[in-house]
Amino acid sequence: MRERFISGFDHFVLPFMLGMIFVLVWCAVGLIKVMVQIERKDRIKVYKSLINPKIMGKNIRDWFCDCLFHVKLWKRNKVLGYMHSSIAFGWFMLIVIGHIETFLYIPERGGLFYYPIFFRYFMAVESTTLRGSLLFFLMDFFLLVVLSGIILAIIKRFRSKLMGMRRTTKLTLLDRIGLYSLWAIFPLRLIAEGFTAGVGGGSFLTVPVNWVFASILSKPENFTIAWWAYSIALGTFMFVLPFTRYMHIPAEILLIPLKNAGIKVRRPRKGYALAELYSCPSCGVCLDACPMSVDKAGLKNTTVYYVRQVKRRNEPRALAIADKCLMCGKCSVLCPIDISATDLRLALRKRQPYNIGHDFSYLDKLPNGALSSAVSVGGEKVLYYAGCMSSLTPMVSQSVQKVLTTAGIEFTLMDENGTVCCGRPLLLSGRTEEAKALMEKNKEIIRESGAPILLVSCAICYRIFKEDYDLEGIQVIHYTEYFEQLAAEGAIKLNKQKLKYVYHDPCELGRGCGIYDAPRKALTRVGDLVPAGKERKESICCGGSLGSLTLSHEERGRITDHSIRNLTANSPDRIVTACPLCMKTFSRQSEVKVVDFAQVIAENIIE
Amino acid sequence: MIDFGYTLTPSSTIEIDDADLSLFDQLCALEPDALKCMSCGSCAASCTAGVFTDVNLRKVLLSLQRGCEKDLLFQLKSCMLCGKCYIVCPRGINTRHLILSICKIYNI
Numbered sequence: 001m002r003e004r005f006i007s008g009f010d011h012f013v014l015p016f017m018l019g020m021i022f023v024l025v026w027c028a029v030g031l032i033k034v035m036v037q038i039e040r041k042d043r044i045k046v047y048k049s050l051i052n053p054k055i056m057g058k059n060i061r062d063w064f065c066d067c068l069f070h071v072k073l074w075k076r077n078k079v080l081g082y083m084h085s086s087i088a089f090g091w092f093m094l095i096v097i098g099h100i101e102t103f104l105y106i107p108e109r110g111g112l113f114y115y116p117i118f119f120r121y122f123m124a125v126e127s128t129t130l131r132g133s134l135l136f137f138l139m140d141f142f143l144l145v146v147l148s149g150i151i152l153a154i155i156k157r158f159r160s161k162l163m164g165m166r167r168t169t170k171l172t173l174l175d176r177i178g179l180y181s182l183w184a185i186f187p188l189r190l191i192a193e194g195f196t197a198g199v200g201g202g203s204f205l206t207v208p209v210n211w212v213f214a215s216i217l218s219k220p221e222n223f224t225i226a227w228w229a230y231s232i233a234l235g236t237f238m239f240v241l242p243f244t245r246y247m248h249i250p251a252e253i254l255l256i257p258l259k260n261a262g263i264k265v266r267r268p269r270k271g272y273a274l275a276e277l278y279s280c281p282s283c284g285v286c287l288d289a290c291p292m293s294v295d296k297a298g299l300k301n302t303t304v305y306y307v308r309q310v311k312r313r314n315e316p317r318a319l320a321i322a323d324k325c326l327m328c329g330k331c332s333v334l335c336p337i338d339i340s341a342t343d344l345r346l347a348l349r350k351r352q353p354y355n356i357g358h359d360f361s362y363l364d365k366l367p368n369g370a371l372s373s374a375v376s377v378g379g380e381k382v383l384y385y386a387g388c389m390s391s392l393t394p395m396v397s398q399s400v401q402k403v404l405t406t407a408g409i410e411f412t413l414m415d416e417n418g419t420v421c422c423g424r425p426l427l428l429s430g431r432t433e434e435a436k437a438l439m440e441k442n443k444e445i446i447r448e449s450g451a452p453i454l455l456v457s458c459a460i461c462y463r464i465f466k467e468d469y470d471l472e473g474i475q476v477i478h479y480t481e482y483f484e485q486l487a488a489e490g491a492i493k494l495n496k497q498k499l500k501y502v503y504h505d506p507c508e509l510g511r512g513c514g515i516y517d518a519p520r521k522a523l524t525r526v527g528d529l530v531p532a533g534k535e536r537k538e539s540i541c542c543g544g545s546l547g548s549l550t551l552s553h554e555e556r557g558r559i560t561d562h563s564i565r566n567l568t569a570n571s572p573d574r575i576v577t578a579c580p581l582c583m584k585t586f587s588r589q590s591e592v593k594v595v596d597f598a599q600v601i602a603e604n605i606i607e
Numbered sequence: 608m609i610d611f612g613y614t615l616t617p618s619s620t621i622e623i624d625d626a627d628l629s630l631f632d633q634l635c636a637l638e639p640d641a642l643k644c645m646s647c648g649s650c651a652a653s654c655t656a657g658v659f660t661d662v663n664l665r666k667v668l669l670s671l672q673r674g675c676e677k678d679l680l681f682q683l684k685s686c687m688l689c690g691k692c693y694i695v696c697p698r699g700i701n702t703r704h705l706i707l708s709i710c711k712i713y714n715i
Binding site: 323353354355357358359360362363366388389391392417418419420421423425426429431438544546549550551552553554581584585 | 653659694711714
């Protein structure tokens, strides 16, 4: 191969070069900004993780699996996965092979950004070699791969259902410019390379294009206008990139090591949150996931629009969305890049002054052991915390007590004469300090009892006990796990009846704490378990969640209906749930009988 | 003055015409559910904090509706925001947001 031009330069490379430099400077500034905004101890954590071979290995794996192959999207839908990975991986390979070509044939130009991109314009083929044809073949092959992805992307714009997405995000004007320039880049590349394939060489894709051009045009090799168009498309894409959803391409590269280092969101739009906000590809997977999207009006409260409003610094709108959210966490679980949507919203809630001069001093005035049925007797095995909701669902705590008594387990009631709330509702409304006051009081009661096991029958309480209480030496266990354990050990015997149960995964227990199997196993011991339409991590919030501050009764009602429809897809006789709040919410609207997990076990226990 | 051993009870007349309800109007704008309350008292009966203190959302809201905001607002300080009052409310009032909105507007 030889160079066609001694200067190794043509004016058409300028749009690309300017765009490229612009993006690189922008990303460098962004990187510095994120690292400066992250708290000092977090920053040290990041640096340490970069020299930890285990975490670094995970980083490399995630970079390939998430950024290039989009494994999570493949799992969701094959066509959607192919569309994204063909564009991402295909483009990546075009860049890599372009560099390999440059370094092999003209290493002195290797330092120029544009050379590997416009290689075929600047070089002319003198003789055919196996290595050269192989490289050219690969270049054409990956171009074809990308083009197939682009075709799918265009189809997806009109028929997103084909790729498993009922709804897609409304794009902004700049997003559209970015989208159209991205679509234009690769067909233009094919045309440009087709024009010069007679001189610069080509393979199975570009050479036939060249034949077509040669047959209709007199001097195809002079058409630099096609190269100008290709370069302008690239330049346009790069100039709008920082202001569009395509910023997720560079941002995700940064997000992955931060995430793997264990950094968490602390502020609504700074530091790690900034990296997350810019990593959001606006793909709209959260649109279908969000329970609020049963209403068309609820769509604007989904994570993708929350991210957009925060990025625009539209604080009133962002806060309205943050306050609406049920905090069920479904969008985070399905999100291809794991944006911690609930943490982002919580960070914003925390900054709002609600002027509620909370005063829980009345709790300190309670005499020791005022709430529990027995004070620190010692030797007791289980401390049972029914939670504040139990006064509305007394059958839950009665059933739990029946099961414990039948199993012959000694237990103490932690809140027989009044409950101190676990603090999760305050925490979810962003009142961290106030929640701590309640947590301290509860910790004191738990420590006083001297019990080694804390049994909890409320999913909401269970999550905060697990995550935020520091109860070293005390095993916190949810009753679904505990009863399943008792049944497996033979401590309780259960009758099996001919009843069809469907199990509703409470958000706080399933997505929140990862307990999916224990309740299901226990239920199969007492009857037939039928699947819901969507379950486990895709289960739909009951609508009663304490996470939302502003959702109205009517809006909640529609979510509840939707959730019930999903649960009754296989016509069960009973809906079983393991959270008193879900049970209360469902029973208001469900035609199928709603029972608590403890009730089912207590009904079928052999005494 | 001679002490006869008894006193006059202060008048419990509520002059709604004289009351300044501008803050209550603001509250209704922020949380329209404030107008839905029919004072049944379910919220007070189910209240977690009510076991330990005198907190009574029904009374607080009544006092606000009458423009006597100084009297009972302090009660809300003991609220744990557990949301049981919302679950039992027959009018479907978003009580947690109502409480937070009261605190925001009346600045307690």
